[in-house]
Amino acid sequence: MKVVLQHLTKRFPSRTKKGDDVIAVNDFNFEIPSGKLIGLLGPSGCGKSTTLNLICGLEAPTEGSILFGEDDVTRLPPENRGVGLVFQNYALYPHLTVLDNILFPLQNLRGADKLTKPQMMEKAMQAAKLVQIDELLERKPSELSGGQQQRVAIARALVKMPRVLLLDEPLSNLDARLRLQTREEIRRIQQETGITTIFVTHDQDEAMSISDMIVVMKAGVMQQMGQPQDVYDDPINLFVATFLGTPPINVFDGRVRGGMLYVGDDPVMAVGGVADQQVSVGIRPEGFNLDPQGSFRTHLVRVEVMGRDTSVVSTHPASRNPFVRSIIRADNQVDRTKETVCFSLMPNKVFLFDAQTEARIPFTWEAQK
């Protein structure tokens, strides 16, 4: 089921009479293709949970409309939209067993949709098998681990075969190891059912690793939407570039003069097609090559060996962050006795942004020989 948001806006009235309204979601326009897994990504308080609540119908939009396929569901109450929602804290009924929790939505069906008991059992078992909790049906939620509770919550959301599945911070209550496991699991369940799934997260790792598409949000405004790798490789502005990637991108103050990019006083790279101006320079940690002749020089602080690769931590006077972190292959030896490390830069890992608007400035470079 395709999900389309048109000019979706949600304004919350201010608590004080004089204050301005809070715009949690500001003029959203996007289309989520059918059967995809979408990560709604942004820092806390950026309006991603509100967006989710608008889609599922727990909140009504101030303006704009929501379409599932061709149906306008903007004015429909949540129960008639055909959405399944997994709450951040799962909201499993603590007094009911796992089975009763999964059966609960089915038992609500009335009229033509009413199911017989064997039909309900069959559907519940199907959902339980899908999330692999069919061994735990007689347990109470309090007797389950966090990961198992999460699966029960997903089974309960899926049992009515919703048109759209929504997950609110699905991994935030799990420990690091379970998080890895569960995100694979969510991916698998989504692919097996083919249900259009939207999940909210503030963790870019999570979103990048399993989503077909990510939507990056900031302060109620959609910044960029696209496939994770595309967004990572081609960020539209400084915020998106900073938000995606661990370790985060290194940001420097720089300027362009005569087609040459200067970071500090050093000319570091030729950039074509950019007018002379002050710029913010973003360089991904993996965009550095150790090169004795390299023009990008930093002051070495320490070298962190991580096995597969090596992380060079250094300082640079023009850096916006206290440290510059560059990741190089472990077979490169860094001379730790020297105070200065020299790098050459990979042009496709370097981004220029307008110093004021923070919008991306495209540039051209000559392919290396």
Add this chain to the structure above:
Amino acid sequence: MKKRSMKGWLYLLPAILFLGCFMVYPLIDVLIYSFEEGYNSASQTYYGIGLYNYRYVLRDPYFLQALRNTFILVIITVPLSTGIALLISLGLHAIKPLRNPYQTIYFLPYVTNTLAVGLVFMILFKKTAYTDGLVNLLLQWFGGSSVDFIDGPYWAKMFVLCFYTIWVVMPFKVLILTSALASVNPEYYSAAKMDATSKSRVFFKITLPMISPMIFYLVITGFIGAFKAYSDAVALFGTDLNAAGMNTIVGYVYDMLYGNSGGYPSFASAAALILFAIVLTITCVNLLISKKHVHY
């Protein structure tokens, strides 16, 4: 290890001394009195040991009357007050404006003196030479005939007592239940809403189980409290409850000790222990039932 356990006992000593003096010792003493025939507290003498006290009490028509009154009071007031309190709490929980003023109004009887309230009830219900009382005037207004609620037929007196008791215990129950309702995680309601759960199903399948521990707490304390009723009856019908036929078990115990017919600590002890046995049994039954129906 030994030293440490000594230290533990030392910490417990104040509580043990206090409870021993004022709870355990009197309890044992009452048990002993109840088996001593014709115990005289002035001369500290008795003339036999046996079950005579119990036999006497259980045959005493005043005691049987008190037992009957107490049971009727318990059976009517506990479910009714808990049920009405639940309805009021649900109402309070559902409204947003004026919730606080209403909550205050419902809580007022809790901070009001029992005897003062009894006096007001008497004025409402009592028939005197000058007036029939407010309730009777209302009854006449609607075409009924007036009833003497304070000195009249048994059912009328029982009605007033139950009405009064329910009114007095209500605020505490409303207070507990509103806070219980407020503590139910709203996510459950959102989840139920997502699944198109009907209102009655939300109440019976989500709200009620969630607040069941509090309801159970209220039922148990309600039973115990109602079995120990005494001051309410005194407030309405005066101290000579036997004459009014409205005595309670605790009232009987008091009368046996200090009343006009008093001075029989042995009978009083036996009656008190019978009450204890009844309350214990009922509480155990409650606990057994609750295991099946109370969640967590």
